[in-house]
Amino acid sequence: MFKNIKKDLPASIVVFFVALPLCLGIALASGAPLFSGLIAGIVGGIVVGALSGSQIGVSGPAAGLAAIVLAAISSLGSYENFLVAVVLGGAIQLIFGVLKLGIIGYYFPSSVIKGMLTGIGIIIILKQIPYFFGVDANPEGDFAFLQIDGENTFTELLKTLNALLSGSFNIGAAIVALLGLGILILWSNVLSTKGKFFQLVQGPLVAVVVGILFYVFTKNGSVGITAEHLVSVPVPDNFDSFLGQFAFPNFAAITNGDIWVTAFTIALVASLETLLCVEATDKLDPEKRVTPTNRELLAQGTGNMISGLIGGLPITQVIVRSSANIQSGGKSKMSAIVHGFFLLTSVILIPTLLNMIPLSVLAAILFIVGYKLAKPSTFKAMWAAGWKQFVPFIVTILGIVFTDLLVGIGLGLAVGIVIILLKSYQNSHFLHIEDKSNGKHKIKMTLAEEVTFFNKGAILKELDRLPEDTDLTLDVRNTRYLDNDIIEILQDFSEKAKNRNIDIHLISERGVVENPDNYIQFFKLRPKKTA
Template sequence: MINNMSFAALKKSVAPGLVVFLVALPLCLGIALASGAPPIAGIISGVIGGIVVGVLSNSNVSVSGPAAGLAAIILGAITELGSFQLFLAAGVIAGVIQIVLGLLKSGTIANYFPSSVIEGMLAGIGLVILIKQIPLVFGVDSVGDITSFASVQMGTVIITVVSLAILLLWNKMKWTKKVSFLPAALIVVVVGILLNQFWIATESSLAIESSRLVSIPAFDSLSDITSIFVFPDWAGFTNPAVWVIGGTIAIVASIETLLCIEATDRLDPLKRHTDTNRELKVQGLGNILSSLLGGLPMTSVVVRSSANVNAGGLYKASAVIHGIFLLVAVVSLPLVLNMIPLASLAAVLILVGYNLAKPAVVMHFWHKGYTQFIPFIITFIMVVATDLLVGVLIGMGVSVLFLLIGNVRKAFSMNRSIKEEQLVYTLTLAEEVSFLNKTAIKNRLYQLPDNCHLSIDAKRMGYIHIDVLELIENFINEKAKEKNILITTTGFHKEIKVSGDQQNIILSHRKTI
């Protein structure tokens, strides 16, 4: 089922799968609430993203589920349509569009995103994760409430500090090597539960209130489980607004998935590559199934994927196992799960966020030079200040701008010298000369003084745009004659000489479009 993996590989995937489950559970619930959807909708999306997408995808370490980047779009869509069931119809449409995009091989778009933008996106997501954990660390509703010391819950602060200490020291202590098969995140959750239950039993003021604990519905019977499913309103397929929303979700979810797959492949310790066209088709199928059962749209998610890698996940089985854990836990262990302090899970996410946005990453791009650092830092800042998609688009725009500037500067050079009392200018053309260089070349040619000698060196040139070629031809046959400029060309089809009193000569060239 999972690429015929060995039992040993499957065994190695259990611990990372458990870690991802612990990270994904509160995210599934939180994203659903932020999207204005029933909390269980996030769980359904996580289960399908883990089991169905995990089995069919050929990505080795990425994990799919409801994405924070879609929360604002979903909230606005549900509000506009006035019905969650109508929104589910849009989710089905989005999934179909994604499958079509995969069949059209649109997944290659990920190859055109520079590493500076991808790394900036990762760092931005990491900082966003860190910021969002601050209220959970202090047991308050928002960052602003921290200014009032009376509102801070010391129990959550203690659990966070203890949890971070365990996460940082677990693999560094000698005695823990005997139980290295236990993930540090699991120990964090167990310690968090035991501490809080002790405080509750002793009626301590440190006891954490129920609103700061994980909250999922409990099921008493099979009928309770089946009642969680909500089905699309089929009338939505005749509603133009539903189609517009479906198309929007498909585009945004596809871009986020492709970016996250590209980023996740970079995190993969074995540096394997994912078939992005297949990934789009699999994500589309996952979104169709999720929407048919009342779940949220999904994407490949960096938070879960990076948590998987950090926990030692090397095989796609860990994504499937995380989905199975979600399903089993929600059905059979709601009472135990509802004892988990959100502060314990916040500590896990803090470490994930730090690993994505640590200062070493920023310094790495600083040393690469401004053409790499500026797109990186702008993407980083804009992802934090706006959202993932806007930040990446702005970062791409900056990267393209640097590309254009570099193309204009490096496509040619003009040097001046004096030979035998003759003023000589040498125009050296680079390997590629595009239409973007036309204006700059024209300005340099038309600024040449009368009675000089111009040598056009095209020996390195492999391609020249037809507009630039025509510009040079026009200059040779018109302006050069007027200004009595002697012209020598090398590197074209043949060497030619043009002087002010010669007839018009058309340049030969290698490649044009």
């Protein structure tokens, strides 16, 4: 676990700076105590990171669950009641893992997964623009199109544009964001190749240090950064007040049916989001390692039970932190684990220092993450792959940008299924027409390897179009599966064929059968093919 520590340690620092505002922002967007987001981030890093089979995935509180959590806390009466649902949701995820339901993630098309990554990259950039210029003080990590304050992604961008035009933005936040972005670009493109120091000390750390120094030296000046544009970690007065930030489930409410409904909802959504993220991170992994998905569900379930027991939000594997880990050179799960320890020690030892970090600097870091996820080259490659890949890809992106993560993925998957059905309809058979001879048309129809009821329309259309006085050769030698619906069509057509002077020659493994009377019986007795 320690053999890649030279790469995992710098990557864990980047993930820490990305995770810190997201943990706080998601807690705020969920209507939960701020500390609950940090608990989830710590447990997701240390516990889930240690148990997971993913080498580069990072877990923590997810924006996709924020709306569910917000509604659940209100409907269940208290945050302590909600924590019972988190614990039960984790237990249900353990059952999912035991039942080996992790395979579900493999049934999502590659085009949808790539669309998910690109869509999240675009959302990250769009959502961070207001922070970059010191305009927006809304919850960090609120990645849904519609925000809890009634605004949406584009109204926030319009507010930012108006603030820039009117000069009402925080100039200090904008200056330090531009400085941070310049440092990040210079570090990754130039300095990282100049020596070991620049490889060990990462650009994001330098950018954050510069941001803190800028805040300290300018806070009383005209370009000072105001408090609402800084990280806001809870600062306990003493150790007892620190312990007082933890909350515990009210298990007396376990008989409440609404708690069980919430638990199943959390388990289903968190599991699906995790499996999709696993699929996406495996695609981003330079070493192309494959994460055991059932083990991942067990790890996530354990993490959610522990998080719920001590007052934390639900946990999933999350693509923003995972992609930041990959792009920063993380090689093993040590990166995720160490980032969890960084979160733990920092909120205990240096919360005051953390509260000096400008959000605009963290926005600059997320800009780089978002751009790497949504590179223009990705659009070009998907376009070159053809419309069957590009359409689900672009629908997924638009769905994520204009709704939320799960809706966007659902739309992309639906389009992908429609395309599969369309191609299945088109590829049910091959028709070869020969010249007319001996007064009859000679036509050969070769059925595909698998022919299902989806192909009924295409085959029926071709059979009805056959002219009178036709010799039809029906070749099923390569057909491994023939749906009963298709057999019934052939049976019905054999009656019509007699009236239209159409002779049918059925070619199968048993040879050629002339004008069979009973197709149902023929295919029932047909020898099965071996793989």
